[in-house]
Amino acid sequence: MRRILPTIVFTQFACTSLWFAGNAVLPELQQELNLEQDALGLITSSVQLGFIAGTLCFAFLSLADRVSPRLLFMLCAVAGAATNALLVFLPADFTTILLLRVATGFLLAGVYPVGMKIAASWYSGSLGKAIGYLVGALVLGTAFPHLLRALGNSLHWQSTLLTISGLAAVGGLAMYLLVPDGPYLRKGAAFDIRNMLQAFKVNEFRAAAFGYFGHMWELYTFWAFVPVILAYSLPELTTVQISLYSFCVIAAGAIGCVGGGHLSQRFGSARVAFVQLLLSGLCCLAAVFLLAVSSTIVIIPFLLFWGVVVAGDSPQFSALNARTAPQHLVGTALTVVVSIGFALTIVSIQFTTYILKFMPLPVVFALLVVGPILGLLSLRQLVGRQ
Template sequence: MAERARRVPRWGGPVAVVSLAQLFGTSLWFSANAAADGLKQSWGAGPADIGALTSAVQAGFIMGTLALSLLGLADRFRASTIFVVSALTGACFNAAFAWIAHDIATAALLRFLVGLSLAGIYPIGMKLIVSWEPARTGQALALLVAMLTLGTALPHFLRLGGQALQWQWIITGASVLAVAGAWLIHRLGTGPHLPPARTTRASVLSAFTIPRFRASALGYFGHMWELYAFWTLVPLLVAATGLAAHFPRFGVSGLSFSIIAAGAIGCLAGGMLSRRIGGAAVALGALTISGGCALAFVLGWQTLPKGWLIGVLMLWGASVVADSPQFSALSAQACPKDMVGGALAIQNALGFGITMISISAATALFDSLGPGAVWLLIPGPVAGLIGYRLALRPA
């Protein structure tokens, strides 16, 4: 343990290092969305095409998390090794998307491979957090998911700061960051607070027989119906509601970054609040607020003043992801320690399967309904709240 501690960089503890690596690694996730304008000019890509590229990443992520969980890989190999390999391969596939792909079909294949790589970054990053800070899982995961949120928003920031650059260089910037994340985890290693690697093949699906795990998973699934579809729609909503024209200094990229990045503040605030009122209260409260924001937006996007409308989107951006680390922490605490990696991976796999449906449906509806397509996101928070309560009812 002492030897491991000497490997931690002096400028931060393990949670800070893992969270920064997560920020860099997950910048790969929405890099295509930040390049939407360039893809439109180069390939004539429309909203449905951007949705297809995002769904390809989700499909790859699902396949990767299923393999990690059902084959027991997440709990049979060192978490740091999986993270490093995944970040490096994801960086390569992302760069290939920027410089080799010349049409939507090829791009979708490469984005699928990026998603496959992300399966070894996001859930494994959560396992790394548990391996270093098991006693502060909720607050530590809040920092981790805050970095995931910033990583999601980061390509929009890169786009904002590099308006004169070709879209390919914006994508490449995300790959460079992912390589930096791999280096950080290589330096850090895996923490000492997990049992030895599993040698048995007990089904990870048995975690769903645990009422507390099942409740947090159902809440997480409702949250996932809304989250990634919202993140995908943000630049489209900003453009279609005239917000970019009303705030020209920010434009689509600046406002999109601000709205998505607000989720990092929501995660950190939720993490601190969870120490006082508990993770379940924070998760359910955030889910309620985000559902309310979705309803307020869809009812008022045509009539609300622009200042109020951006306020709704900022609050929505802050609350839509604040429940994620708390649901994940509740799941990690509910299942046996030797099943943490696989249980979180299978929860992620099913959750991201749900996102594929909501992203595809929302982007397809956007072509015909415009911002009114947001109606489709509201059932997610409602179902998550109901599912959580029902799962904890006595049999």
């Protein structure tokens, strides 16, 4: 029993490192292939698009509730590692990169939401705390490619991608071999296309889901553009310094996830999510003033704090969604919610990429506050019931 949570945490970290692998090696790819500046948004959105397609497919077939989650996790993790590694062996052109990133995103749909279902099968009363560790691992995995690039600056981009793929494959195998089915694993639902939307008939689930959607409008856009923000606000930074600071800012979210998980044991998931979403919304507004100040002692602490709160509410939203969904549809409900949330990230990322051509960066990132505002309005009804 003691090894279960550490193993789930490790596997989530290892497998989600595939997410931003393309972002981490983007400067080398831009130089080698003469890519345009908007390549960042396209590569990030291609992973999100694949993830959405995967979650919709899995939800349509109710795979997360009909197939052993351990087996599904392992197969998707190993296959995702393979598609990521294919970037090294296939002809390097932008179309191939985008297609392989879409495929990787598709397979990540069998990692992130399925990992949450596995955690939910082992932890009931302490689900907010357990998912805090799990999403904290996801945050570290997302940030890891930036660290690898900063520490291994002499590595070719091919070596970076192969290292990440190897780590993901090990994570998938570890989940299958070391984590048995949990005692709270519910019997899966039979296939029914209505399963995809049935959970939204529950008021509490709908409130948690829409709070999560507001959170997602901000989260991945902030993560994707952290290097851009650093280069804008601190133009004196080197490429290695930008990668290292990007890792620190994104990885800081793990503190918010784990800390929020512990706080949820005392104050409840809804209250913890509400406060962190409120703070991240305030960071959006503060960006108008602070990102225009070209000072390391101002920018870095501000971005680190934003990094903590922008991700810290994510596990509590997941816990709320898992608790309020019909119990025989937890896997499918989580998958559908995550799918819609990531669809919103594509809109947010592409919208941000577009308006950056016409508006100053600090003003653009202040506009992300729309997501937290809408999320807070939806979440407040759950806060009053805790």
